[in-house]
Amino acid sequence: MKKITILGSTGSIGTQALEVIRDNPTIFKVSVLSALKNSELLIQQAKEFKPEVVVICDESQYLHVKEALSSFDIKVLAGEEALSEVATYPQSDIVLTALMGSVGLKPTISAIKAGKNIALANKETLVVAGEYITQLAAAHQVKILPVDSEHSAIFQCLVGEEQNEIEKIYLTASGGPFLGRDQDFLSTVKKEQALKHPNWVMGAKITIDSASLMNKGLEVIEAKWLFNLDVDQIDVIVHPQSIIHSLVQFTDGSMKAQMGVPDMKLPIQYALNYPDRLKNNFKRFNFLDYPSFSFQKADMKTFRNLDLAFTSIRKGGNMPCILNAANEIVVEAFLKDKIGFLQMSDVIEQCMEEINFIEKPQLSDYLETDKHSRILAAELVTKSKV
Numbered sequence: 001m002k003k004i005t006i007l008g009s010t011g012s013i014g015t016q017a018l019e020v021i022r023d024n025p026t027i028f029k030v031s032v033l034s035a036l037k038n039s040e041l042l043i044q045q046a047k048e049f050k051p052e053v054v055v056i057c058d059e060s061q062y063l064h065v066k067e068a069l070s071s072f073d074i075k076v077l078a079g080e081e082a083l084s085e086v087a088t089y090p091q092s093d094i095v096l097t098a099l100m101g102s103v104g105l106k107p108t109i110s111a112i113k114a115g116k117n118i119a120l121a122n123k124e125t126l127v128v129a130g131e132y133i134t135q136l137a138a139a140h141q142v143k144i145l146p147v148d149s150e151h152s153a154i155f156q157c158l159v160g161e162e163q164n165e166i167e168k169i170y171l172t173a174s175g176g177p178f179l180g181r182d183q184d185f186l187s188t189v190k191k192e193q194a195l196k197h198p199n200w201v202m203g204a205k206i207t208i209d210s211a212s213l214m215n216k217g218l219e220v221i222e223a224k225w226l227f228n229l230d231v232d233q234i235d236v237i238v239h240p241q242s243i244i245h246s247l248v249q250f251t252d253g254s255m256k257a258q259m260g261v262p263d264m265k266l267p268i269q270y271a272l273n274y275p276d277r278l279k280n281n282f283k284r285f286n287f288l289d290y291p292s293f294s295f296q297k298a299d300m301k302t303f304r305n306l307d308l309a310f311t312s313i314r315k316g317g318n319m320p321c322i323l324n325a326a327n328e329i330v331v332e333a334f335l336k337d338k339i340g341f342l343q344m345s346d347v348i349e350q351c352m353e354e355i356n357f358i359e360k361p362q363l364s365d366y367l368e369t370d371k372h373s374r375i376l377a378a379e380l381v382t383k384s385k386v
């Protein structure tokens with residue numbers, strides 16, 4: 001049995017991971033579940049999966065959760081700090097980091113230091129501190145198994161190619177709901193439009209990031225660290241059908257792609273049971289449903305966030321950390337109708353210009369940068385006019 005800790009069990013990735021676990025009760029066992037504030041779903045999950053420990057980050061709900069689970073042999077903890085504690089839980093084999101945003105950084109570090117393999121769904125961890133995390137994982141001989149569908153695709157394409165050099169990778173992008181639109185159009189869009197993703201059902205934050213192409217920018221940075229590439233070896237290609245999940249091009253020009261119907265349960269299952277594939281009855285791809293695939297260049301002039309992400313990783317140091325922190329603030333503001341779609345890029349760019357650049361950050365520098373960038377971004381949001 002593989003014993004699993006899920007950090008962020010009530011979100012989109014967390015609930016889909018539990019579906020995979022439910023379908024494979026002889027293979028997986030849940031050790032730890034944690035939720036930010038959705039205590040009702042957490043309680044329901046705990047009653048079904050009977051973990052040894054649950055964490056509710058919102059401390060005001062601790063007593064409610066504790067009471068609801070009082071007849072079960074389940075330890076209940078509260079607070080964000082508890083995430084780092086349960087990330088090291090001795091009985092667990094693998095930690096699925098499905099938290100939203102840079103809050104995933106500290107628990108991921110704790111899990112790596114405790115020698116736990118990481119199923120990484122929290123891409124922000126690698127965006128904020130990719131160099132630090134990948135070096136730490138190497139030092140502790142811990143595997144980072146990507147859950148992000150594009151990175152899972154690359155990871156699957158690389159199986160059996162350990163001795164071969166990568167020339168280039170192509171991350172595919174759906175283009176999101178605003179593909180082909182211009183800035184005039186984007187200046188008027190509201191969250192309801194941005195939240196309608198054509199191919200993938202995801203949480204609100206990543207759906208907005210997909211509409212602005214920031215998600216693809218974060219994925220470029222994630223890929224750089226996961227696969228130890230130069231930025232120039234990473235290209236983004238828009239593929240609106242989202243069937244090819246990404247591609248690797250080797251030094252002889254040969255390309256490998258991983259394909260399938262868009263369903264996050266597949267990369268989740270692959271990461272949790274790596275290196276073995278598991279049988280399932282997920283929907284199968286039918287060629288005749290897709291008589292043609294199409295590809296186009298990503299429009300970085302209209303969707304400036306992708307350009308800003310490339311700029312940040314070329315600059316390196318704490319710049320991607322600034323980009324990520326500012327982005328988390330502006331996405332939250334956009335979801336509350338406090339800022340326009342295009343202004344999100346303006347705020348991020350201004351933070352990248354104004355926050356102190358640190359070329360070789362220590363862990364404490366990342367944490368400080370994250371804090372300061374959030375404060376500045378929030379100020380800029382307040383000053384902006386919708």
Ligand code: MN
Nearest residue numbers: 148149150219
């Ligand atoms: Mn992705």
